[in-house]
Structures are given as C-alpha cells and as structure tokens.
Amino acid sequence: xSIEGQxxxxxxxxxxxxxxxxxxVLDEVSLSVxxxxxxxxxGPSGSGKTTLxxxxxxxxxxxxxxxxxxxxxxxxxxxxxxTGSRQRQPESDIALMRTKVGMVFQSFNLFPHxxxxxNITLAPTRILKQSTQQANETxxxxxxxxxxxxxxxxxxxxxxxxxxxxxxxxxxxxMKPKAMLFDEVTSALDPELVSEVLDVIRELxxxxxxxxxxxxxxxxxxxxxxxxxxxxxxxxxxxxxxVNIFENPQNPRLVSFLERFRKSYxx
Amino acid sequence: xxxxxxxxxxxxxxxxxxxxxxxxxxxxxxVLGVVFALIQIFGNIFFRALVEIFLYLIRGxxxxxxxxxxYYALLYMGFRIDPLVGGTVVIGIYFAAFMAEVFRGGLxxxxxxxxxxxxxxxxxxxxxxxxxxxxxxLKVIGAPYxxxxxxxxxxxxxxxVIGITELTFVGRQIVERTLEPFLIFGxxxxxxxxxxxxxxxxxxxxxxxxxxxx
Numbered sequence: 133x134s135i136e137g138q139x140x141x142x143x144x145x146x147x148x149x150x151x152x153x154x155x156x157v158l159d160e161v162s163l164s165v166x167x168x169x170x171x172x173x174x175g176p177s178g179s180g181k182t183t184l185x186x187x188x189x190x191x192x193x194x195x196x197x198x199x200x201x202x203x204x205x206x207x208x209x210x211x212x213x214x215t216g217s218r219q220r221q222p223e224s225d226i227a228l229m230r231t232k233v234g235m236v237f238q239s240f241n242l243f244p245h246x247x248x249x250x251n252i253t254l255a256p257t258r259i260l261k262q263s264t265q266q267a268n269e270t271x272x273x274x275x276x277x278x279x280x281x282x283x284x285x286x287x288x289x290x291x292x293x294x295x296x297x298x299x300x301x302x303x304x305x306x307m308k309p310k311a312m313l314f315d316e317v318t319s320a321l322d323p324e325l326v327s328e329v330l331d332v333i334r335e336l337x338x339x340x341x342x343x344x345x346x347x348x349x350x351x352x353x354x355x356x357x358x359x360x361x362x363x364x365x366x367x368x369x370x371x372x373x374x375v376n377i378f379e380n381p382q383n384p385r386l387v388s389f390l391e392r393f394r395k396s397y398x399x
Numbered sequence: 400x401x402x403x404x405x406x407x408x409x410x411x412x413x414x415x416x417x418x419x420x421x422x423x424x425x426x427x428x429x430v431l432g433v434v435f436a437l438i439q440i441f442g443n444i445f446f447r448a449l450v451e452i453f454l455y456l457i458r459g460x461x462x463x464x465x466x467x468x469x470y471y472a473l474l475y476m477g478f479r480i481d482p483l484v485g486g487t488v489v490i491g492i493y494f495a496a497f498m499a500e501v502f503r504g505g506l507x508x509x510x511x512x513x514x515x516x517x518x519x520x521x522x523x524x525x526x527x528x529x530x531x532x533x534x535x536x537l538k539v540i541g542a543p544y545x546x547x548x549x550x551x552x553x554x555x556x557x558x559x560v561i562g563i564t565e566l567t568f569v570g571r572q573i574v575e576r577t578l579e580p581f582l583i584f585g586x587x588x589x590x591x592x593x594x595x596x597x598x599x600x601x602x603x604x605x606x607x608x609x610x611x612x613x
Contacts (some may be wrong), residue, residue: 191515223523231521241516245534245609254530255520307520 139203142167142311142342143188148197150183150364150366157183158194159366165311168340170373172353175363176389181346184363185313188344190226201232202310213368231259234304238316240296242288242303248275249284252303260307267306274302278332294325301332318349350393354378362386403586406573413569414590419593420487420555420565425548427491432498439503441524450499457496463557465493470561486558494551501547505540506532537609545602549595556591566590 143165150158156182165171173181186192188199188208198210198218206229208218221229242251252274253267253268262270275281278298280291288296297317304312314333318326330349334356347353353360353374360377362385363372369383381387403410438450457465469489473480509532517527559568570587574580 189519191518227518227521230519233519235516235519237512237516238402239512241510241512243513243516243535255522258526258530259521303520321504351512 134305139199140166142169142202143344144200145184145188146198146200148184148187148194148199150180150192150194150196151186157366158187161363161366162197163361163368163371165342165344166358167342169356169359170337170341170343170345172360173344173346173363174348174350174353174356174360174377174389179363180366181361181363182315183366185315185344185346186397188311188313189235191235193363201229203381204229204232205324206230206233227259231255231307232310234309234312234313236297236300236304236314236317238319240288240293240300240320242296242299244288247285247287248280248291248299251288251299255303256306271302275299277335278302279328292325293321294328297321297325297329298332301336305336310346311347312336312344312375312396314347316343316346316348318347318360350378350390362389366391402577402579402582405585406577409569409573410566410586410590413564413566416483416564417552417555417566418594420483420490420558420563421548423487423550424490424494424551425553427488428494428498428547428551431492431495432502435495435499436502436506439499440506454496454499457493462490462493462554463560466561481610482561486555486561486563488512490554490558492550494547494554496554497547497550498544501540501543502536504543505536508539509535526576534609538606541602541606541609546596549598552594553591583609 133341136311141164141308143163145161145163146157147160147162147199149156149160153355159180161180161184163171173185173208175181175356183192188301190199193207198208207226208220210218226289239258242248243254248272252271253262253264256262256267256270261355272284275284278301280295280298280302283291283295283299288299289301300317302311317333318329321329326349330352333345333352337356345353345357354377355374357374359367359371360374362377362381362383364385370377370381370386377386378390381390435450435454441452450528460468466486466489470482470485473485506528509530513531513535514527519532520531555565556567558565559571562568564572566587570583574583
C-alpha cells in the first residue's frame with residue numbers, strides 16, 4: 133500500500149479456485165498485477181491460464197476466492213464477517229466492473245454486422261453515454277493508432293485476421309480501461325500477421341498500460357513483459373522476471389515445458 | 400368461369416377473414432414465441448419449467464383437437480366470445496410453441512464469442528441481445544420463421560369446423576350450392592398457394608436485405 137492508502141496493484145487475484153464438474157481447473161491461484169505492469173501468462177494447454185484470465189472480467193465464474201480490479205471487487209464481494217463466504221454482485225455491478233477491463237479474444241469476436249467504426253463506438257455510446265460525434269472522434273484516433281484509419285467504414289469480414297485483431301484492440305481501448313486482458317490473441321493468425329498485432333501490444337506496454345497476456349509467443353513474453361507466470365494443472369508454479377523464467381527456471385514442469393518449446397522454436 | 404365470378408364476393412369475404420386471422424395469429428405467435436424463447440434461455444428454473452411443460456403440451460396436441468377443446472370448453476363455461484377472435488387466439492398460442500423453438504434456436508446459434516465480446520465491453524444481457532445477437536440471429540431465424548407463418552396461414556383453414564367464414568368454409572358453402580367441388584376447392588387451394596408463395600418471396604427479399612458477410 134502506498135502512503136495515500138491507494139493500492140499499487142491494479143489486479144488482485146486472491147486464492148481463486150474453480151471446478152468444471154469434478155475437474156479442478158484453478159487451484160488457489162493468487163496473483164497481483166501492479167499498475168503499469170505487463171504480466172505474461174504461459175503454460176501448456178489445459179493449464180488454466182485462459183480460464184484465469186477470463187475470471188478477471190468475470191466471463192468465467194469461480195467457486196472460491198475473490199478478484200479486485202482497481203481496488204474494487206468483481207463478481208463476488210468478500211464477506212465482512214471473515215467466514216470466507218462471498219456475496220455475488222448484481223449484474224449491473226458486474227457489467228460496470230467489466231468496463232474497467234478491456235479484453236481481446238483469440239477469435240477477434242468483432243460484430244460482423246457492424247462497420248469497424250460502429251464496433252468501436254457501440255460500447256462508448258451505449259454505456260459511457262458518449263455522443264456519437266465524440267465516440268467517433270475517439271474511435272478514429274484509436275484506429276489511427278493501430279494503423280487502420282482508412283478501414284473505419286468497412287465490415288470486419290473484409291479485413292485480414294491481423295487487421296481484425298487490431299480493431300478488437302481499439303474496441304477494447306475505446307472504453308478507457310484500467311487494464312487489458314489478451315487471450316492468446318495471435319494464436320488464430322497466419323504467421324505473417326502475428327507481428328502487426330504484437331507491435332500494437334508492445335506500444336501499449338510502452339505507454340504503461342496494465343495488462344495480462346496469455347500467450348504462446350515465448351520470445352514476445354521474454355522481450356516485452358515485466359514478469360512471467362508459469363501455470364500448469366490449474367496451479368501457479370512459478371512467477372518471476374522474464375530473464376529468470378527463461379534462463380533460470382526452477383520448477384521441473386517449467387524446465388520441461390521450455391525444453392519442449394525450444395525443440396520446436398528458437399527462443 | 401361464371402361460377403367463380405358469381406362466387407367472387409363470398410370468396411373475398413373468406414379471404415378477408417383468412418388474412419385477418421393469419422395476421423392476428425402471427426402477431427400473437429411471434430410475441431408469445433419471443434417471450435417463451437427468452438424465458439427458456441434466461442428465465443429462472445421455475446418459469447423455465449413452466450414454459451417447457453406448456454410447450455410440450457401444446458406441441459403434442461393436434462391443432463384441430465385444440466380448437467375443438469377450447470371452443471367447447473369456452474361454450475361450456477358460458478363464454479360468448481367471437482369465434483373469429485377465439486380461433487385466432489388459439490391458433491396464435493398453438494404456433495407460439497413452434498415460434499419459441501425458432502427464436503430460441505436462432506438466438507443460441509449466434510457464436511458464444513459474440514455474447515462474450517458484448518459482456519466484456521460492459522453491456523448487460525439486454526444490451527447484448529438487442530445490439531449484437533438479434534440482428535445476427537435474424538439471419539438464422541428468417542427461413543424457419545416464414546415456414547411457421549405459412550403453417551399459420553394454412554392452420555386457419557381448420558377453423559372452418561367451428562363455423563368461421565374463412566376461405567375454406569366459404570369454399571364448402573359454395574360447393575354445397577354449386578356441386579362443383581373440384582373447381583371450387585381448386586380455386587381455394589390456388590389462393591392459399593398464392594398467399595404462401597408471396598410470403599416466401601417476401602422472406603427471400605428480407606434475407607437479402609439483412610445479408611452481410613460473416
């Protein structure tokens with residue numbers, strides 16, 4: 133805690149656990165992301181890293197634990213009586229909390245029936261009650277930032293995957309979020325389109341945006357993140373600086389994960 | 400030919416009632432169908448169960464039997480409602496059960512990611528459904544919806560048995576006077592075909608209008 137009593141953490145995940153039926157997919161995961169920090173989350177498929185990310189904006193319910201974004205609970209409030217029981221937020225509060233967290237999906241999920249511009253302005257006009265003119269201006273600035281200003285009036289289907297994903301980033305940024313969540317955002321892209329999306333993320337890191345990046349792009353995680361988390365079997369097994377994670381891994385699971393990775397990629 | 404021209408006023412009256420009932424029943428079926436579908440997707444377990452039982456019941460009863468049952472039940476209870484209104488309501492409720500499935504299937508056919516993208520931006524369920532899902536669902540709903548409307552139009556012919564002067568009833572009246580069943584019922588069938596074909600054309604047109612590349 134800093135002097136003003138304000139937390140230095142943007143995202144605080146406190147002992148969350150989640151089951152799909154009998155399968156425990158998240159096992160008492162605790163994790164904080166500092167303001168302005170870029171945290172990369174790596175791990176094998178099925179490790180729970182995407183599920184963890186989706187819990188942060190409550191697209192995924194969880195059975196135990198709490199999550200705070202900017203010092204406010206999302207999804208569940210911690211009960212004050214200290215019994216550890218939680219209280220679920222009403223839908224309106226959850227929706228409000230979600231506006232503070234931008235999310236970019238693996239499969240872009242642009243709205244196919246709206247122009248690129250409308251994709252970006254929908255939420256600002258509907259939720260933040262911005263005027264159309266104001267929202268359009270912001271959207272055009274954001275499109276310029278991701279290099280797609282000339283595509284404002286086209287439908288998403290006429291864009292390449294990399295372009296769609298950059299629009300998706302702009303759409304999330306239009307809500308002026310406190311933090312961004314990236315869920316394997318380059319996994320569905322053709323290899324030659326990966327870098328244009330990573331470039332946008334890298335710029336955001338440079339601007340000091342707080343973010344959690346679930347990724348298979350090890351070289352990107354290594355070069356541009358502030359810390360790296362390694363997950364396997366729903367557990368957080370190691371968290372450290374990129375250099376330590378990649379040069380001096382401690383956990384045997386991480387060692388073998390990186391070895392397997394090095395066999396197929398040069399990192 | 401003279402026969403048909405002479406019967407024209409009667410035909411027109413029948414056609415009028417057929418169209419009126421079709422329109423009324425379609426509106427009722429659409430509104431109730433949307434409500435049922437929304438309850439099935441978003442409702443709590445109690446309302447969901449209630450709607451589901453109701454839908455299974457309705458879908459399991461032939462329309463003719465339902466018409467008879469409701470008609471005599473109402474008569475027995477002493478209600479004097481206009482059979483035209485009563486018939487329209489029964490047909491509307493009956494096809495609402497089918498419409499519910501059309502709408503439910505359409506809404507759920509929209510990719511999960513579209514819902515999630517809406518929620519992630521901070522929209523609530525209502526906003527997601529209205530802004531993002533509905534339009535995309537229309538593409539899927541269009542064809543089966545028109546199909547159901549066509550069934551509604553043809554379903555109205557059954558109310559002839561409770562004495563409503565719609566197209567089929569009128570046809571029978573004219574046959575009784577003229578003893579030309581083939582000709583007259585041929586004309587009746589032709590009129591139904593024209594109505595239903597026009598609906599299909601309208602559906603095609605609308606489908607093209609909301610077409611976007613997915």
